[in-house]
Amino acid sequence: MRWQMLCVASGWEDIYPKVVEFLEAQGRMKFVRPLYRNLYRTGGAGKELALATFAKNKTKYHNIAAKMIARDLELAS
DSSP, rough: OHEEEEEETTTOOGGGGHHHHHHHOOHHHHHHHHHHHHHHHHHHHHHHHHHHHHHHHGGGHHHHHHHHHHTTTSOOO
């Protein structure tokens, strides 16, 4: 997760498939929320990937995690 955070922050888009794989497999907020935030902040393809991945997987996360991630992705106020 930390390696993926560094890769996303540096703009290395080749890591995106592994990030999505991790986000789909992991449900703990302390791991997925920072990755979603980093992806979203990169803009462009990263932002779209964050939104699409969250839309696909939001029902897999705990309600509180889903609400916090939605807020991070500016989907909720």
